[in-house]
Amino acid sequence: MKIIFMGTPDFALPTLNALVDAGHEIVAVYSQPARPAGRGKAPRPSPVEKRARELGLNVYTPVSLKEAETQKIFADHQADVAVVAAYGLLLPKAILEMPRLGCLNVHGSLLPKWRGAAPVQRAILAGDQESGVTIMQMDRGLDTGAMLKIEKTPIADKNAGALSDEIAHIGAKLMIEVLAQPEQYPPVKQPESGESYAAKIDKSEALIDFSKGAVQAERQIRAFAPKPGAFFLYNEERIRILEAHVQNQTGAVGETLDDHLLIGCGSDSLQPVIVQRAGRKAMKLEDMLRGFAIPRGTRLS
Incomplete structure (x- = not known):
């Protein structure tokens, strides 16, 4: 498949690597712009941007996806699907509808619980017994799209770093399975009850x-x-x-x-x-x- 990959932190790396290893054509990688970091506050590219450049992939780091020129560049790639993993920017309706198969997200929770920016941390704070990954068809809502595949994992005594890493690798595996046989994973509407919001950590x-x-x-x-x-x-x-x-x-x-x-x-x-x-x-x-x-x-x- 021709894929646009969209991600920013370390959490997204297993999915990017898995897509490359599976032989998909990554026509573009989108990541958030470099941010000041370290003692010198020099701009530091995101882990995804760094890895994508190592792989020789085309990298784009727009501040927003709302501008017409940015959307034209996105459309010109003629991707079959956009794969999103912790990208960190909202996808406008025009972007969501451009790829033939839409935009698929690796979300680190068992939806509809813990929609939002920090599902792993909120699950641990709440004392949840399990967490997991949902591969989701993105829509204009906040993690409200239909579910394609889901897998659970116990939280036990894991910290956020360990649980995030485990979930990231599970998500990469699930995404490869969904893309290999998309007809086997019809979208299922999320339950209308049980939702909760995982606010960004302050x-x-x-x-x-x-x-x-x-x-x-x-x-x-x-x-x-x-x-x-x-x-x-x-x-x-x-x-x-x-x-x-x-x-x-x-x-x-x-x-x-x-x-x-x-x-x-x-x-x-x-x-x-x-x-x-x-x-x-x-x-x-x-x-x-x-x-x-x-x-x-x-x-x-």
């Missing part, structure tokens, strides 16, 4: 709220690992917790219960395992505490 959500209990704090840690990293404040320094366990010990909310950073959460407590000080690498808790003691009875914020 960095302010990463401050750990110990008053909600250790179970929710541990979910918060997994939902924001590895980035942006859930954190607490100690002497005005942000200290990220990247992995932690729930303990049954009761204790005052936000207070360290021993010299090993067991943190009280009311009816239970939280034991950090992997931590990261500002500007430093992630490390085991015991390694941090050897040179950076946080004594028992400290009130964290």
Whole structure:
């Protein structure tokens, strides 16, 4: 098939690679423009743009898809289908209707639950038992299109990074299956109930709220690992917790219960395992505490 691929972050890479490996003709790759990054704030191309250029593919990075000239260039590719994976820009009606088979999206949730920008993180925060991938026929709504294929996976104790990577590879596999035999996957309308919205993550959500209990704090840690990293404040320094366990010990909310950073959460407590000080690498808790003691009875914020 002649395919236009549209994606931006690492999540999209397995699908792009799978399409190339399956022998499809990638006539164009669309990705969001390079953004300032690093200490020097120099423009850095997205992971998809970087990979596409390595593959020698035609890359386009428009700020919007609404301009007539941009839409003409898109149409001139005469693609059979557009494959979308975490592109990050809205597709106007004209774009949605241009490819012969429309635009197919790799969405990281079990639709209609968790429509929106951050389905993996929201599923973990909500304590969902499972997540998965939906291959969806895109329409003008927010992840409201008909479903073509779906696959579930347990969340268990996975963090957002691990779950996103797993879902990305499942999505790549499903997309290849759908494209190989599209007649085998007729569109199925999404259920009219059970929908929920996965709002984009705001960095302010990463401050750990110990008053909600250790179970929710541990979910918060997994939902924001590895980035942006859930954190607490100690002497005005942000200290990220990247992995932690729930303990049954009761204790005052936000207070360290021993010299090993067991943190009280009311009816239970939280034991950090992997931590990261500002500007430093992630490390085991015991390694941090050897040179950076946080004594028992400290009130964290």
